[in-house]
Amino acid sequence: MNGGELGARLRDGDLSAAPAVLNLVESRAPRDQAAIAELLASIAPAALGGEAPAHVVGITGPPGAGKSTLLSALLHGWRERGRTVAVLAVDPSSKRSGGALLGDRARIEFDPADHGVFIRSMAAGERLGGLAPATRAAAHALAAAFDVVVIETVGVGQSETEIADVADTVAVVVQPGSGDALQFIKSGIMEIPDVLIVTKADLGQVAVRARRDLHAALRSLGARETAVVAVSSLPPAQGIDRLLDALDAHRAATDVPARRLSARRLHALADFVEEHGARGLRALGGRRAAEKWLAAQAPGLDVPSLEQALAERAAAAGGGAPPA
Amino acid sequence: MMRTYAGHSTAEKSNALYRGNLAKGQTGLSIAFDLPTQTGYDADHELARGEVGKVGVPIAHKGDMKALLDGIPLDKMNTSMTINATAAWLLALYIVTAEEQGVTPAQLQGTTQNDIIKEYLSRGTYAFPPGPSMRLIADMVAYTVEEVPKWNPINICSYHLQEAGATPVQEIAYAMSTAIAVLDEVRARVPQELMGRVFSRISFFVNAGVRFIEEHAKLRAMGKLWDELGRERYGVEDPKQRRFRYGVQVNSLGLTEAQPENNVQRIVLEALAVTLGRDARARALQLPAWNEALGLPRPWDQQWSLRLQQVLAFETDLLEYPDIFEGSIVMDGLVGELLEGARAEMAIVAEHGGAVEAVPYMKAALVESHRERIRRIESGELKVIGQNVYTETEPSPLTADNDGGIMTVDPEVEQHQKEAVAAWRAGRDQGAVDAALAEVARVAASDENIMPATLAAARAGATTGEWAQALRDAFGQYRGPTGVGEAAGAGVGDDAALEQIRDEVERVSEGLGRRLKILVGKPGLDGHSNGAEQIAVAARDAGMEVVYEGIRLTPAQIAASALQEGVHVVGLSILSGSHRELIPSVLEALSAAGIGDVPVVVGGIIPPADERELLAAGVAAVYTPKDFDITRIMHAIVALVADRNGVSASA
Numbered sequence: 006m007n008g009g010e011l012g013a014r015l016r017d018g019d020l021s022a023a024p025a026v027l028n029l030v031e032s033r034a035p036r037d038q039a040a041i042a043e044l045l046a047s048i049a050p051a052a053l054g055g056e057a058p059a060h061v062v063g064i065t066g067p068p069g070a071g072k073s074t075l076l077s078a079l080l081h082g083w084r085e086r087g088r089t090v091a092v093l094a095v096d097p098s099s100k101r102s103g104g105a106l107l108g109d110r111a112r113i114e115f116d117p118a119d120h121g122v123f124i125r126s127m128a129a130g131e132r133l134g135g136l137a138p139a140t141r142a143a144a145h146a147l148a149a150a151f152d153v154v155v156i157e158t159v160g161v162g163q164s165e166t167e168i169a170d171v172a173d174t175v176a177v178v179v180q181p182g183s184g185d186a187l188q189f190i191k192s193g194i195m196e197i198p199d200v201l202i203v204t205k206a207d208l209g210q211v212a213v214r215a216r217r218d219l220h221a222a223l224r225s226l227g228a229r230e231t232a233v234v235a236v237s238s239l240p241p242a243q244g245i246d247r248l249l250d251a252l253d254a255h256r257a258a259t260d261v262p263a264r265r266l267s268a269r270r271l272h273a274l275a276d277f278v279e280e281h282g283a284r285g286l287r288a289l290g291g292r293r294a295a296e297k298w299l300a301a302q303a304p305g306l307d308v309p310s311l312e313q314a315l316a317e318r319a320a321a322a323g324g325g326a327p328p329a
Numbered sequence: 330m331m332r333t334y335a336g337h338s339t340a341e342k343s344n345a346l347y348r349g350n351l352a353k354g355q356t357g358l359s360i361a362f363d364l365p366t367q368t369g370y371d372a373d374h375e376l377a378r379g380e381v382g383k384v385g386v387p388i389a390h391k392g393d394m395k396a397l398l399d400g401i402p403l404d405k406m407n408t409s410m411t412i413n414a415t416a417a418w419l420l421a422l423y424i425v426t427a428e429e430q431g432v433t434p435a436q437l438q439g440t441t442q443n444d445i446i447k448e449y450l451s452r453g454t455y456a457f458p459p460g461p462s463m464r465l466i467a468d469m470v471a472y473t474v475e476e477v478p479k480w481n482p483i484n485i486c487s488y489h490l491q492e493a494g495a496t497p498v499q500e501i502a503y504a505m506s507t508a509i510a511v512l513d514e515v516r517a518r519v520p521q522e523l524m525g526r527v528f529s530r531i532s533f534f535v536n537a538g539v540r541f542i543e544e545h546a547k548l549r550a551m552g553k554l555w556d557e558l559g560r561e562r563y564g565v566e567d568p569k570q571r572r573f574r575y576g577v578q579v580n581s582l583g584l585t586e587a588q589p590e591n592n593v594q595r596i597v598l599e600a601l602a603v604t605l606g607r608d609a610r611a612r613a614l615q616l617p618a619w620n621e622a623l624g625l626p627r628p629w630d631q632q633w634s635l636r637l638q639q640v641l642a643f644e645t646d647l648l649e650y651p652d653i654f655e656g657s658i659v660m661d662g663l664v665g666e667l668l669e670g671a672r673a674e675m676a677i678v679a680e681h682g683g684a685v686e687a688v689p690y691m692k693a694a695l696v697e698s699h700r701e702r703i704r705r706i707e708s709g710e711l712k713v714i715g716q717n718v719y720t721e722t723e724p725s726p727l728t729a730d731n732d733g734g735i736m737t738v739d740p741e742v743e744q745h746q747k748e749a750v751a752a753w754r755a756g757r758d759q760g761a762v763d764a765a766l767a768e769v770a771r772v773a774a775s776d777e778n779i780m781p782a783t784l785a786a787a788r789a790g791a792t793t794g795e796w797a798q799a800l801r802d803a804f805g806q807y808r809g810p811t812g813v814g815e816a817a818g819a820g821v822g823d824d825a826a827l828e829q830i831r832d833e834v835e836r837v838s839e840g841l842g843r844r845l846k847i848l849v850g851k852p853g854l855d856g857h858s859n860g861a862e863q864i865a866v867a868a869r870d871a872g873m874e875v876v877y878e879g880i881r882l883t884p885a886q887i888a889a890s891a892l893q894e895g896v897h898v899v900g901l902s903i904l905s906g907s908h909r910e911l912i913p914s915v916l917e918a919l920s921a922a923g924i925g926d927v928p929v930v931v932g933g934i935i936p937p938a939d940e941r942e943l944l945a946a947g948v949a950a951v952y953t954p955k956d957f958d959i960t961r962i963m964h965a966i967v968a969l970v971a972d973r974n975g976v977s978a979s980a
Contacts, residue, residue: 028895034842069689102831103844104869110890111879112808117889124893128844128874239458239805 008040012047015149020089023123023147030142031127042309045142048149051305056262059148062252063168064202065158066178071204072157073112074238075178078245079155080115080122086249088152089121093140095158098128105129109157123151129158136167141272144171145307169196170268174255176200181215197228199255206235206243230258262304270299273311280312281319288319337361338742340396343386346628347401355635357407358439359615360397361385362419364854364905367454368881369415369797372746375883379910380854381743385411389750389792394422395429404432408439409484409576409613414456416443417465417779418796421787424477440481440532440576443469446507447486449688449809450695451493453856453880456797459685461804465779467514472780474519474527481532483511484576487551491536492582493859494699497547497667502674503684503691504533505554510684512563518778521564528559529570535611538580539595541602545654546663548575548602548609553668576613577603586622586954588715588722593619597637604641606660608652614638622954623728623936692812696862703863707958716957740910750792757790765789766799773803811858811879813865826960827870833967833978834872840976841897845967848896850878850887852915855905860932864900867959868966884911888918891927897970898949903933913946928969932956 011029014022030041050056066072076092083090092113098105107126115122127140140156147154156168169175177198201219206212216235223231232251236244274295278286289295295315302311337343347358362385365377371389372381381387388394403426412419420441424434445462448455455462466483473482487495487504495503508531515527533551537544552573559571579599584592596616603611616634618626626634641647654660681687705711712718765786772782786796838844849865851858858880865877876894878887891899899919903911912931919925928949935943940951949969952962971978 024892024895028843031895032842034839037842098874099869099872102870102872103835104872105844105874106813106865106869107874107876107894108811108813110876110894111811114806114808117883117885124890126874126876126894 008043008045009047012044012052012146012149015048015146016053018150020120020123020150022150023091023125026146027125027139027143030146031139041142042313044146045307045309048146049305049307049310050262050265051303051307053149056265057145057148059151059154060174060252060256061144061148061154061156061172063156063158063172063175064178065160065168065175066202067180068159070178070180071238072159072178073109075202075204075236076155076157077112077114078236078238078242079249080113082245082249083153084119084121089150090153090155091123091147091151092125092155092157093143093147094124094126095129095136095140095156096126097159098130123147136171141171141308170271173259173261173264174199174252176202176252178202178204179215179219180204181206181212197223197226197231199231199259200248200251201231201233202248203233203235204238206237207239266304269306269308269311270296270302272308273315274299276308276312277315277319281316285316285319288322289315290322337363337384337386338382338739339746340386340388340393344397344399344401347397349628350631350635351401353632353635354639357409357613358401359409360411362410362412363387364454364856366419366793367412367415368854368856369418369456369793369801370854371750371792371794372743373750374794376854376881377743378853378883378914379743379907380905381746383906384855387746388419388422389746389794390753390790391422391425391787392753392790394419394426398423398426398430402432403427403430404436406438408437409442410439411442413442413445413448413452414454414462415793415797416441417469417783418787418793420469420473420477420480420482421780421783424784425787434477435479437477438479440484441469442486442534443483444486444507444534446503446510446684446688447489448856450503450692451489451857451859453809453858454854455807455809455856457800457804458807459688461773461800463510463514463685465800466511467518468779470511470515470527470530471518472778474523474530476780478526481530481574483530484532484534485511486534488534488536488578490695491538491580492857493695494582494697494702495695496698497543498670498674499691499694499698500536501547501551501554501667501671502678504535504551505558505671506675506678506684506687506691508533508555509558509562513683516563524563525565525567525570528563528565529567529572532612533573533575535575535577535603536580537577537599537602539583539598541598541605543663543667544599544602545605545609546660547667548611549606549654549660549664550667550671551575552609553664554671573609574612576615577611578615579603579617581617581621583713584617584619584622585713585716587720588725589620589623590725590727591715592617592622593633593637596634597641600637600641601647604647606652606654607650608655620728622934689810689812692810696812696866699859700863700866703957703959707960713957716955753790754792761789762786762791762795766791766795769796769799770803773800808879811862811865811877813862813869813875813877830871830960830963830967833964837967837971837974837976837978838872840971841974844872844874845898845970846874846876846894846896847898847900847966848876848878848887848891848894849900849902850882850890851880851902852882852884852887852911853903853905853907854881855903855907856880857904858902860904861900861902863959864902864932864962867963868900871963871967884914884918887915888922888924891919892922892924896927897974898966899927899929900966901929901931903931903935906934908933908935908943909939912943912948916947926973928973930966930969932962 011022011026080090094109096105096107105128110124110126144154144156175198181203203212203216212235216233219233234244234248234251236248363382364380366388370377372387410419427437443466470482473480485504485508487500490500490503555573556571559565565571579596616637618630618634620630678687681690706717709717768782769786772779834845847868849861851861865875868875878890930950931948932952935951935953943951968978
């Protein structure tokens with residue numbers, strides 16, 4: 006498969022390229038790696054002449070918090086505002102069999118005739134509590150063509166950090182009465198999200214109390230900017246417009262190029278360490294030296310190019326062979 | 330009372346069938362509705378395609394109901410309607426039809442099934458979310474207890490739980506928990522002095538499997554629990570009002586496609602389970618037909634089932650004695666064990682917040698039980714004669730000449746019904762219908778009882794699809810939990826067969842570049858998802874990535890999902906007999922999406938002639954109930970994907 010061609014289709018806003026893009030970036034076959042690198046280079050900021058215009062939104066929360074129902078309502082809202090949406094729904098894999106049940110799709114309502122919506126289920130693979138290896142690459146690629154890219158993951162306290170490194174805006178979904186999110190935020194297990202969504206607002210008092218508690222906790226932590234939005238996805242849906250506005254507002258207030266740039270550098274280093282281990286890191290003069298060196302590289306480079314550059318530098322220093 | 334579950338094609342044809350059965354000595358009616366009617370769609374809705382008149386009769390409005398019951402005296406009839414999500418509507422049509430015969434609601438006798446919990450757990454013909462659905466049920470109970478006092482507004486079905494794999498303990502516990510959910514809801518809207526009458530109108534529809542001694546004990550246990558519940562939880566003083574009343578359809582899950590004649594003795598033994606001891610004897614009994622696993626039974630097949638009952642009732646001495654288990658230590662011990670297990674399981678459901686909140690828990694538990702049952706059959710631990718043991722057979726004269734010996738529905742029926750619905754809409758007072766539906770919508774959003782507005786809409790000539798749509802708009806769409814995500818994986822004692830299939834999946838995935846990915850789903854309105862769920866869980870355990878799409882999908886949805894998900898193979902399951910319409914549509918939709926090369930495998934009750942047609946149309950493989958070995962199906966799917974993608978599955 007030709008990665009450059011797929012990249013060109015994405016750059017032209019051809020949404021029908023999405024399935025082929027995902028099939029490619031999910032491939033671990035050696036024969037496909039060159040094409041993947043080509044694809045990612047062709048939609049890197051350097052090739053696009055700036056950051057991809059999409060809003061990359063991470064949505065995470067515990068099972069049963071109402072993420073799928075909420076996502077159905079959000080999809081509908083974005084479409085009403087004329088935006089195209091890609092959803093990457095990440096589900097955990099079984100440790101023993103490697104298999105995975107990707108069930109979220111069944112709970113997201115969408116019109117199969119609407120070509121402005123793309124939904125792909127992804128297995129988290131072997132990575133603990135985090136994102137599927139290909140999810141990040143997929144999000145980068147789809148951001149070149151879609152207006153909104155959503156990454157949906159399950160969990161509280163584990164996946165937010167990784168999601169935060171990919172998404173421009175991270176929203177955590179909590180259901181009233183569970184108290185989990187509150188505990189996690191207070192104890193510092195969970196990073197403070199950009200937007201907190203309290204679902205099942207139709208529960209009335211319980212939801213009001215949950216919202217108030219979250220507000221108080223966030224204030225006490227000095228996180229006054231975090232928006233707390235109560236929604237009810239059951240008809241008549243409530244709060245969806247306010248939530249869409251809150252997500253937009255966060256993005257408008259964020260230095261997206263800076264956030265994405267630092268994320269790309271972080272990922273490149275993480276990928277390098279995964280590949281070359283502590284020995285590779287030593288060859289670069291340690292983590293801080295590597296970070297400093299990365300900060301001096303051109304801002305428009307994509308993750309694989311940065312990782313390649315790190316590998317070459319390490320090899321030159323004699324600390325590990327460059328990848329084939 | 331003796332009945333056979335019947336209805337098909339059109340109201341007129343079903344009417345002729347009912348009259349024929351009544352003439353043969355049947356003493357009540359049991360109406361089977363088609364899936365569009367059960368899920369609240371008219372024949373011309375996209376989702377109704379291929380399903381009209383298939384598993385029952387289509388009833389779109391009061392005119393259809395009138396034709397269905399033409400010449401049948403409703404003041405003398407005891408009518409059982411297998412209807413759930415749209416029960417309030419079908420009862421309204423029945424009441425209106427009776428009124429036109431000059432029969433008052435107070436004279437009507439019968440039952441609406443109306444057990445929505447088991448629809449989420451097993452049968453899949455729900456239309457609205459659980460909360461609003463329970464409210465509709467409670468409205469009906471509150472209405473009928475005053476206005477249609479001889480009606481059983483709800484018939485709690487443990488039947489479908491056993492079909493979904495429930496153990497006897499699960500069957501008892503989930504049925505009783507469902508009853509509690511309903512009664513608690515009703516208690517909030519009727520005065521306490523009416524609770525005795527409400528309690529006495531609740532009946533059950535249970536299953537009986539071939540382990541007929543234990544099954545009999547199960548029924549005795551249910552009777553005890555019910556009595557206890559009435560006395561302790563709802564303060565019902567009158568013992569007569571606390572009597573456990575139940576009807577039975579004996580087990581279909583255990584009926585085999587292989588050597589189907591053996592099903593006759595299974596059915597007789599199962600009938601014994603519910604008739605042996607007088608203290609726990611069924612009030613109404615339905616027997617399935619011997620060839621149910623092959624397709625839709627013909628009148629002759631149904632007659633055979635009726636004759637089985639008549640031999641038991643009139644030739645044997647079964648009904649001549651008092652309770653023959655009175656004082657039996659063994660029976661009492663069995664009952665005690667079941668009670669203990671059921672009470673523990675009911676406590677778990679209560680901890681989840683009751684039956685409504687516990688639907689995902691119960692669903693996952695059933696998927697697991699069913700999986701265990703299949704494992705035992707595959708390993709030979711559970712013997713099924715003719716299927717996994719004693720499989721050698723002489724050629725069967727019963728199935729020799731007529732391609733499986735089943736009845737099919739004329740595809741013309743659907744077109745006819747579509748035109749008939751359109752004609753009905755054109756011929757009525759549209760203003761009156763609009764006003765009546767607006768009133769239904771208003772009441773739905775309030776906390777008033779839904780029945781008066783529903784009756785008014787029925788009289789005005791609204792259709793099933795219109796009434797249900799008004800409620801869908803008010804309550805929201807809903808997709809039930811699938812249970813497959815939560816179901817536990819294969820146990821720690823993974824056997825060699827599992828290791829082997831995982832190795833194969835791993836090798837093929839290496840060759841493909843990414844993990845073998847399968848889409849499993851059910852096109853059409855058939856909600857019997859057991860088969861699809863078992864395939865999904867087995868595929869995950871084999872190491873595949875499984876996109877489980879659940880029930881009620883259009884061909885366009887399946888194609889869009891297959892494309893977006895990048896799956897290597899599509900697995901479809903259909904049990905409603907609509908495969909001849911829907912499967913080719915899915916194949917077309919896949920081709921239109923540019924992925925016509927993705928292989929499609931189909932599972933379901935599919936007669937040999939249809940199997941040949943499907944294969945000719947491009948389906949890669951067809952699996953029927955005789956293919957009970959899921960591991961073998963998994964191997965075949967891996968081999969199929971390997972073959973189509975030019976990679977190797979063997980080491």
